[in-house]
Amino acid sequence: MSKKPSYEALEKKVAELEESQLFFENLLDMLPELVSYIDRNHLFKFGNKSYQQFFNINPESITGLHPREILGDEAFQKVEPHHIAALSGQEQEYESTINLPNGMPLYFHAHYLPHKVNGQVNGFLAVIIDITRLKQNEEKLRNNEKRFNLSAESGEIGLWELDLIGHTAWRSLKHDQIFGYEALLSEWTYEMFLEHVITEDRPMVDQKLGKALGERCTWDFECRIKRKDGAIRWIWARGNSEKDEKQQPIKMLGTIQDITERRQIEMERENILNSLQKAFEEIKTLKGIIPICAECKKIRDDKGYWNQLESYIQKHSGASFSHGMCPECSDKLYGDHDWYKDMKKKKGCE
Structure with missing residues (x-):
């Protein structure tokens, strides 16, 4: 016959459990993420101190509350389908945004882990990560990229990025339009670029690329290209390399611009200057006092x-x-x- 535990032993075990639970709750309170447990009745059983920071509610008061009472109707409608799925035993992971009680938006990443006992779902553990700053920074980057692209397009400048390892390239729409394409091509490579370069200019372009990569300097050149429609145009391209941890070039990033009109003006100016120079060389100066005969005019x-x-x-x-x-x-x-x-x-x- 087994010996029953004494009252003192049971009391000690309860104290140990209470102490371990308190330690666990204190540990969760130290996390910046919102951590909570919602039972099968869709009521909070626990919420860490982060709920006080975001929803201005005491963690001790959260027990027994429905999520709608904390989030509000509009915010709860966004998360409710995921709550129902988690209570049916389906793990959930998603990103969304809600408005906090102070009116500020909260962008969050949610992960719901169903808690099952003997095949039955008793509730789910919810871990909510605040990604507001990340989303705001992403939005700033997108806006900056839009402004930069607008500035580049306004200046008739194409943007490009050449992957030196994968031999592929990213381009802006203006880049491909400079080569005579109305829409972005599905792919673009350095070899495709060289095919557009006039044969006589290819060695110079290729040589300057090799020099830029070898000497870690700017790839800067002007050359003639043949557009898709057969038109011959002048372009000006500049690019700098991006290096890996071993200082080996892995990418080239730069700009491209159609400078045909500028080159035509320069050529016309050069022709005028050459004509003037030729005229100046042909004219032998007649200046000073010229002795002339008053009678015969010799x-x-x-x-x-x-x-x-x-x-x-x-x-x-x-x-x-x-x-x-x-x-x-x-x-x-x-x-x-x-x-x-x-x-x-x-x-x-x-």
């Missing part, structure tokens, strides 16, 4: 020789002459000739 050069006016100007400026005769000189030379007088009469000069 000009003395710097060697003391007298030259006809036409010869001197042609020699020093590159200009050429076509000879004719002014009316006064014509009258002086041919005024006494009948044929000349008849010609002037026909022209109505007399």
Whole structure:
């Protein structure tokens, strides 16, 4: 016959259990996450101190309350389907958002673990993690990305990221549009980019990429491309590498811009400058005091020789002459000739 435990032993065991439960509850109160237990009747059996921080309710007062009484009708409607699923024995894990009593939004990650005894669900343990700051930061990143993309698109700048390990690339829509595609292609590689580069420019582009990766410097170049529609355009691309822990390049990130109009303007300006330079070289300066004969109008050069006016100007400026005769000189030379007088009469000069 087994010996029954004494009253003192039972009292000691109860005290140990109460002490272990108190330790467990104190441990849960130290967690920043909201931890609670909801029984089969959909009532709280326990809630740690984080509930006081978020819902302004004393953890000791949470026992016996329905989640609707703490969350409010609108918030409870969002989580109720997951509560019902957990009480039916289905583990739940999801993300959602509700408004706290102070009106501030709470973004959270919830994990419900059903508590089963002999195949029957007695309740579930709920662990709620506050991810509000994470979601706010993600939203800031999305907004910054939208603003950056808008700025890039406004400046007609395409964005790209080249994976040097997987040999794939991410691009913005403007990138592919520069190459003549209305929508983003399903894939893009460095080899596909080179196919668009004019044959004569490919060695330069490839060489500059090798230099940028080898010397850890910026990949910066201008080249001609052939668009999908066959049009030849000029582009300007810049990119910098991203390295791994061993300082080996694994990615290139950069921008691309269509600079055809700028190159055309530069070429036109260069042609004008070349034409001016050629004109300046052809013109031999005529300046200073030029010694000229008062009678015959010959000009003395710097060697003391007298030259006809036409010869001197042609020699020093590159200009050429076509000879004719002014009316006064014509009258002086041919005024006494009948044929000349008849010609002037026909022209109505007399």
